[in-house]
Amino acid sequence: MTDRAALLARIETLERESRRAFDDAQREADALFAQYQLSQLVASGGSPGDLARSVALEAVRLAAVDGGALWLGTPDGSGLHLMAAVGTPAPTELPASIEDLDDGRLWAAGLSGGRAVVVADETPVILLCLWAIDARTPDPDGIRVIQLARHELTVAFQGASLREALERERQELTAVVSGTTDLILQVDSAQRVVRLNPAGERLLGVNAADALGRTCAEVLGCEVVGGHGSSACPLAEVMLTGRPVAYRETAVRGPDGAPVRVAGGYSTVAPMASDADDPLERAMATAILRDISAVRALEELREGFVATVSHELRTPLSLIRGYTETLLHLELEPAEQRAYLERIDEVTGRLAALVGQILDVTHLQADPLILERAPVLFASLVNRLRGDLEASGRPDRLVVDLPDDLPPLEVDGPRVGQILENLVGNAFKYGPPEGLVTLGAAVDGEWLAVAVDDEGVGIPATERPLVTEPFHRAWNVRESRIPGTGLGLYISRRLVEAHGGRLRLEDRPDGHAGTRVAFTLPLLRGRQVPPGRRRLPTKASTLHEPKRA
């Protein structure tokens, strides 16, 4: 009986022990799984803020409390900053920063139902504060799981800070690359484009998405527009030699297919991973190019200026010097002296005109050009021109064909007078000695369309876009030895454009030899001819049978 009772008691004890062992094993398994989940969470990355929030949420869950907050120490040890607060709000306001761990412990001790858990006391310091509304004790198993993970948490927060710093740096670099006005293009070892920045997209008129994966020769079009051949590609060169190219000029294909002069540097990129998923990591060489068309244009202007000045200023100066020497050293008759003085006067006039034009060009480069607009009748401007021509003795060669009822213009009168003087002067200069110059005009919508036709040698079609650029003269007039600066048409075009109009060079519509310079000027607002009375530009017919003015 006693044996039986002892046996039963023994069985009961064994069952209790087995039950306890089972419960312990269950708790251990729960803790292991909780640890596993926590480590998976901290290994999954994210910013320090996200990580802090996840860790705080997990800690609140593990400790079976109502809320929690996490403070993270700065690398320089200057204090701990609140990174996350989760769950039920704390009974008192959470400090945004804490001086050190001891301060944090003190603060948490004053929090009703609060408990401070120092997760890590090495850098970065991690302090966790947990609280329960009914001041119940946090689950010790949960707290143990958190403390077992202290090393992982430290590494995770270090990693997150590093990632955040790297990401910030990457964003700053991307902002620089995207924001620069220079083209930045990167290629891989097969010269396929892996990066093209927005400035490059604008310069080339392509989408980066379309450019990626194509070769740099296709995207830049260097060979097509005469920049350089495929054998002279600077990107290939830097990859081959490993040495950067500090400066090289070439041409690339612009949005309209025309060449754009560019200059810049080329360099290799230290290889990161040739089989990387991210194409940017395969970048092998970088080109940083700048559109130098404007610089080139300025240089050409300067070269043209020097050439013109050296020719157009020196020629009359040497003439003047010759005449004055003659006057000084030779005993001339008064009539002969007068003839020389007249020649000096004429040449001085040409010099003064040239200097005036150069000053005009300087003034025109100013942007914006200030115009003094006022209502002006086109006929009065033509009359003034005719008066000037009478003084110089060729009025009968100008044929004017204007409708009687032209509405007034809203223009800078003296400037438009200058345009007419330039264009009509050119027409006489380049036409035959007895050739006629016809000046016509007609209303076209809000504009007055003016045409000046001459009987001169004409401007070769290929030269037409160029002759309205400063200092450029067509080859046929350069050969004609007619003196000129190459500024008149440029000044006229700029003045027309300053009024909002356009200036074009055309063949004469009547088929005669010569050139038509057509341009538009703004009519006075509100005074346009109503549609019923509008005279369409009929220059061809009116100019074909000119009325002699």
Place this chain on the structure above:
Amino acid sequence: MPPPSPAASPATVSAARAAVATSVDAVALRAGLARCGRIVARHQRELTRLDTILGDGDHGDNLVIGFRAIDDLLADLPPETTPGEILRAVGHRLVAAVGGASGPLYGTACIEAGFRGGDATVLDGPTVAAMLEAAAGGLARRGRCQPGDKTILDTLAPAAVAFRRAIDQGARPAAAWGGAIGEGRRGMRSTRDLVARRGLAMRLGDRSVGHRDPGAVSCLLLLCALGGR
């Protein structure tokens, strides 16, 4: 020599389906577990896709690996193994074979259900109801989760409740499975609008809204397979 896989013979399968109607024996359970293996294989890519959004993108692959291991396990278990023992063995194999959190969670659910099944050779309706409740309870404890956290439990818990209610109202197990799967599906769908509060998806916070939880989806698939659907 291991016995032939019960799922291999059409006659055994139909016998198993018939058995589900009133009670569950080892043969029917083995058939149900074989269906589990096939259904996760069919949905492997979808489960992995969902997990790519919310987790680490391996849920479908992990379950397929796990149920292949279970096919091998079932072939090794002697024919006289009781349903409860089968489930405990399956649970241990799932914990060992399935990567990620789903292995320990499904494993715990199976082990708890297996304990509740005891050494009965045939499981009646009330026992199956208690086993489903034990599975949900064990999973909630191990995962420290509750319904609404956007987890497996959002499918399993309402399914267990529905099964129990149907049995208590006198329904046969086949009808109770129908109701349980219906409630499980409703719970699974609800995870789309939930903010994840457990697992890797937790780090996404509000961004986890708009996607179904892969665990909730796989749990519904397993319930369908076990319920003979």
